[in-house]
Amino acid sequence: MLHILGHASRLPALPLVLLPWAVPGVIAGVIWRWMFNNNYGAINTILHALGIIDQYVYWLSKPTLALLAACIAQTWSLLPLSIILIMAALQNIPEEQYEAARLDGANSLQLYRYVTFPHIRTSVVIVALYNSLMGLTAYDIVYTLTAGGPGTATSVISYFTWTISFTHLNIGQGAALATIIALVSIVFIVGILRALPKGALSDVD
């Protein structure tokens, strides 16, 4: 669920890319359920019309494909925030460094490797950790997209905890699972907090 962008920073269509951010996870789940529908879904229809597939693919009935579908829907939801974070870092790169590197004869891959990447490394780490954390807690998309199915193929840990606690009303087991989730997420949270640049938020210490 990670996605790293190149130079999308001066993109005029950028607010359009942010739109999924305003879509609640449950609704993203409903939208993607219609996209991935086995019989009349938009993806099947488009791929069929383009001649890429001969027969409709049963996306949500096959365990691996359903998991893939959940990943794609989750990525769609998280993409805007990742773009914003990485873009903010891209805007801070001084133009002179690119010019200096170009004078030294660097090609664009080298520019990316030695000028761009060191500047955005922190943001990329934060985005990666944040997205993993969100992946760990993905709950609402799965709720409407697959309801954990087929079988238990997409029953991710948060969804599982939810069903144990509030569908099976087994609050004790649910609380135990919740504690495990909290402990695992603390690892990611501490990672994010440590990756944040010092003094980013306050003048005085």
Add this chain to the structure above:
Amino acid sequence: MSTSMRERLEAAVRYLWIAILLVFVLTPFLVTLLASLTPDKAIISQPARWFTSGFNIDNYVYILTGKLPSQYEVEAGQRTMSMVSQEIRFLPTAMLHSIIVSLLVMAFDLILGAPAAYALVKMRIRGKGVVLNFILGTRLIPLVAVAIPYYELMQLFKLTNTLTSLVIMYVGLTLPFVILILCVAFRQIDRAIEEAAQVDGLNPLQTLVRIVVPVAAPSIVGAGLFAFMLSYCEFLFGLLLATNQSVRTMPVTMASVSVNPDVSLGLTCAGIILGVLPALIVIVPVWRYMIRGLAEGATK
């Protein structure tokens, strides 16, 4: 010559990448809009007749006014009639609930968040780093992990199935973000302005209200609307704390509609478009005031 060729190739790859990105982001919106405007029969048939069956706004009219879509009347018979469930008709009320809750959350967030951020940025407080990390860190804990204790607390105070419980919850959920955004915004304010205010004999609270808030107004608007967007979209606590039809929020209603086999695809999609609209509208000012400010603020 070869360098200009390469530059062109690079530009081409860049635009191709952006195009792929836009297709990925926008296709779900477009096909949802399409399904909301096209008769269901045309969408469900194999192969689908997306563009050749005409468009109508019957689904929207039904959700907003209760006038039955003509496609269901023509097909008549009890079975097709039952395709239209009453449930989607609750969407406008649910949107109203969501908007009321989100507006209140926005107001409380700003009233509580602005002084907090001001104090954290401009004043010397012991253990401030710990406070900031705590504010950010606790908010990152997955909501599922803390849902049970919150539920029990709300039950203890007899607040379940009230909009009040949602306002309280969402202020707790969004306040950390508002404080962080305002911290970044307040940092950018020139110290000289505040010093002048202090020389004029304003106390910190007066400085905040008369000087800092007007200067940082765009960021404050952005932060407030961001809180609005988050509250409007929240689902887990909406489902947990306000299940009753009389207090249901928009995401909860749409989730329930989407698993109701009696609501047709077209109606669901029309509901999605209507339901998401307030948050989509807010995204433009959020982008303009908050995110740009954040990006520029980080450079200073």
